[in-house]
Amino acid sequence: MISPSSSWLIWPIIVPLLGAVLCFLAGKPPRRTGLLFAVLTGGASLVLGWQVLARGIESHALGAWRPPLGISLRADGAAALMVTMTAVTGLAVSIYSGGYFQSRLTGDDRDRRRLAQEQYFWPLWLLLWGALNGLFLSGDVFNIYICLELVALSSVGLTALSGKPPSLVAAMRYLLVSLLGSLSFLLGVGFFYKTCSTLELAAIIGALAPTPPMIMALALVSAGLLLKTALFPFHFWLPPAHANALSPVSAILSGLVIKGTWYLFYRFWQEEILLAAVGALPAILGGGAIIWGAFQAFSQQRLKMLVAYSTVAQIGYLFVAFPLLADPAGMGGPALFYFAISHSFAKGAMFLAAGTFLLQMGHDRIDDLAGVRQILPVSSFAFALGGLSLMGLPPSGGFIAKYLYVTTAITQGRWWLALLVVLGSGLTAAYVFRAVAAILSPRLLEERPQLAVAASMQWSALALALMAMLLGIVATLPLALLGVK
Amino acid sequence: MTAVNAFDILLCLTLIWLAWQVLASRDPFRAVVLFISFGMLMALGWVRLQAPDLALAEAAIGSGLTGALFLSALRKVTGTKKDERRLDRDEEAQ
Amino acid sequence: MKKGGKGRTPRDNRGWRLLPVMALLLLFLAALARAYLFPGASAAGLAARVDASLAAGGVGSRVTAVLLNFRAYDTLLECFVLLLGVMVVWSLWRPDGAKSREPAAGAILASLERLLVPLMIMVGSYLLWAGSDRAGGAFQAGAILGGAGVLLLLDSSPLLKVFPKRGLVPGLCLGPLFFLSVGIAAMAWGGNFLEYRSPEASLIIIALEGAAAFSIGLCLAALFGGRPPERQAEDGRDQPSRNQGEFR
Known part of the structure; x- marks a missing residue:
């Protein structure tokens, strides 16, 4: 067995x-x-x-x-x-x-x-x-629906766990949005079953054709998934939910949960017929997310809120490259997945580190965090490393992903996309620097508080940040795995 | 045949009307009661669509248990006085 | 405690926030309208395949065969959804919230309970049994059992004492756990996960349904109760006399 x-x-x-x-x-x-x-x-x-x-x-x-x-x-x-x-x-x-x-x-x-x-x-x-x-x-769309329900309900429970009024409100909103997304997905599944007489994912994807029922089904499924992934302009529920949750929960929600629905979206949209027809749509929404999310992140006063809005922006990257999937050299998929993984590691590390600051200092106001590196050097380093990967500086997973984005976009002649990625990186750098400058500032704390956090909190965040770095050095292994088709 | 059709049409119209009434109702208690009757009629609809399993589940869960849950939640919400409704703040945000 | 700049309040831009949601609802409407107006060539569905495999599945009812054999994995996960619901509700419960008013135990309710609860348990068991060849099954039976539990919870009936307090959480977990063990046992026998075939299948399905219905009923009643059972450490503070009603 x-x-x-x-x-x-x-x-x-x-x-x-x-x-x-x-x-x-x-x-x-x-x-x-x-x-x-x-x-x-x-x-x-x-x-x-x-x-x-x-x-x-x-x-x-x-x-x-x-x-x-x-x-x-x-x-x-x-x-x-x-x-x-x-x-x-x-x-x-x-x-x-x-x-x-x-x-x-x-x-x-x-x-x-x-x-x-x-x-x-x-x-x-x-x-x-x-x-x-x-x-x-899962290889079955109805089974996927049940998994989506499990994911959504447990995420809502985890979000509400902190018990703070803002997180209860956020969890309620998250629940309603999620249910609406699930309903949309389920209606789409019904259409698929009616048209294809099967619920098997591979068979449905193979049968995708520009006929009205299939288009309708795909639209419903995609809308539900986008709502659950919080792609701009469906992002409104995400920042309060992610920022107000307990810190490990924030890392789980930003690092993992949104990737689940994104992955499903990818499964449905990887077909070339579809990309040729409406592939620009997720890209446009993704572009909006990159810019809007980055500006919002920059204007936040609280560290966890900044990191949460950064997730809104990074979700944009997960969608902006969908037109690249039509790449004859086949580098579109690896670029997307590379971005997803390195974002999961980097964002996880940043939320974990931010949670350590919050627990140690009792607040997470960015401007008052100056000097925190004295007491929490490992967490500060982890946050900075995660930030590096988010910006896409070498040697990090984020760098490889963005390098693949830009080169593939240029070989396909999609200059606007390459430009958008570079612009987005600049915006990311702006808000990451804002946070990192405060955390690494040489200012001294007036009094040095007792260390209140377990060592495992600091080192686990660093390990995750180092994984994001490692992705930039050992690129062959994930790419080889992705090549198994 | 026509009598059956007329019944189905009436059922559909009543369902839509009830759904609207549930949404538009300002009084939550009234909305819950309407919701329960909606569930019952919906179960009838499943019977008409020859899905007895669904009808049973809808009547028992969709109407009965959900209705009971709503009523109990309603009692808890309205039974809490304003000064009692103190949600404790989390210690992290001190 | 100073206010750190908190996120923008939801009030000031509620209007445009609803736009995507409204667009989605319009999409639903369009989809349903299209399906109604142009039914098109309706595909055959899987009914023929289900019928062809019914004999190997172990039960006479198509619905039960699909739910507990062909797609038993879905049902396994559904059981977890219910258990998850109880976990989330319990995690939201706050001990220092306002004590909810105890409803006056009326004589009518008490006699109604004596009359209805045994009947509901019987109907639930019948539905479970009937599920093998006509309408009914674990979820319906569980819902009726849950209804009986809700009725008892309405006035913290003394009948609840029949159910031991410590048995609540194990009872909730029984269905999902049994389902998982059947799946793993099938693999230990050299089959796939949740693989069982005709002669044994009917027995396994009845056992699965029984365990699932029991846990589903308990889950639904626990959802209505809304309150976790006290743990040992906290027992000293609350009256120990109240029995299972304590999770209401």
Whole structure:
């Protein structure tokens, strides 16, 4: 059953689900169980990534019923890459969370609420992880809908966990937007089934044609996914939700959750007929997001709010390059995925580091953070490294991604796109510098407060930032994995 | 045949009207009660569409349990006095 | 506590925020209108395939065969959705919120409970059983059971004491956990995840449905209760006399 030779396709989904139930069953905050299952999930995901790299596409017919009757799981290079990305970011966030919840305990009567938060954090987070893996690996559109529901509901629960009024409001808005997106997706799935008589994702994508029912179905599915991915102008719910959540949750939401719906969008839109017809649409919205998000990020006063608006801008990059997918040399897909992974690592590291500042200083006002590097040198370094990758400076994953964007755009003669990417990088540099200048400022703190945060919080953020850097140096491995088709 | 058709049309119109009334209602209690009746009629609609499984689920969950949940939520919201509705702020933002 | 510049309040630009949502709703309307006006060549669906595999599936009802065999993985995840709902509701519960008024326990409600609850349990069990060859099944049965639970919760009926307090969380987890173990056991037997075929399938499906219906009913009642059971550490503060009603 579990041997290196059999397919590990099912385990990255089953293990976290099992862990979530066991965490929920535990009477007290299940930190150990949670961490154990996070490590197991991460391990299973990495094994799957290695299997796909070594042996090619993996698939598993659930219940041994083949599609279209049954559901099958399928891992090609892109899916395995996303699962691996989730494993890396997820592991770092889990280790961070262990230290985070430990550090927040102060021994007074507010600890009961903090313990209650931790008690629900672990099962919700593991369920979310399992659902994301399920989303990446599923080969069936209706099953994807259920995974989307699981992802959305657990994200809403995690967002509301902090209990602050703004985050409760944000979580409610997130829930409503998400439900609307799901409904739209489901209606589209209904149309697909009616037209194609199957729910198998690959068969539906293969049958995409410019006939009215298919266009309608695709429009509904795409609108739902865009709403859930928070692409401009559907972004309004994202910044408050991401910024007001508990810090590990912010990293999860920005680093992982939006990638799930983006990945699905990519699955539907990678076909060339579609790109030729309306490929400019996601690109235009993406361009809007890059510029609008960057300006908003620059004008924020709070660090987590800045990082959250930066996510709005970076989502733009995930969509702006869709016309490039029609590249004959096939470099469009790698560029997009490279961007997605390095954003996940860099943004995760930045949110984790910002959360460490917040916990240590008791606030995250950018202008008052000067001097924080004295007490939190590792976190400050992690934040700066994450910022470097976001700007796209070498040697980082962000640099490789943007290099691929620009070169592919130029070879295709899409000068405006290359220009937009460069302009966006300038804007990113502006807001990242604003934050980094405060954090690394040589000013001294008047009094040096006691270190209040666990070392694991600092080092996990740094590890994630270093992964973003590593992506810039070892580009062959992810690209080889992505090449498995 | 025509009687059946007339019934279906009437059912559809009533459903749309009820849905509108639920949305337009200013009084939440009234909206909840209308929502429950909407669920019941919707279950009837599923029966007409020959989906008895759905009809059962709609009547039990869509109308009964959801209605009970709404009513209980409504009682909690209206039963909280203004000064009692104190949401605790998170310690991080001190 | 000083105000750090917080995000812009949602009020000042609510109007344009609704625009994309309205556009989406218009799209829904257009899609449905088009489907109604131009039904087109309706595809055959999968009914024929379902019928062809029904014998191997182990149950007579198409719906049950799809939900608990052909697409059992979907149902497994749906069970998790419900469990997740309870987790989220419980995580939102605040101990220091206003104590909700206890409704007066009326004699009518009490006698209604004595009459209806056994009936509902019976109807629920019947639906579970009937699901194998006609309308009914785990979700419907669970919903009826949940309804019975809600009825009991309405006035913290003493009948709730029948259900042990410590059994609540394990009861909620029973369905999803059993589903997962069946799936993994099928792999241990050398099959695929959740693989079971005709002679054993009917028994497995009934067992799955029973566990799922029980947990679904409990989940729905717990959603209505809205309150997690107290943990050992906190027990000292609340009256220990109230039984399962404490999660209302």
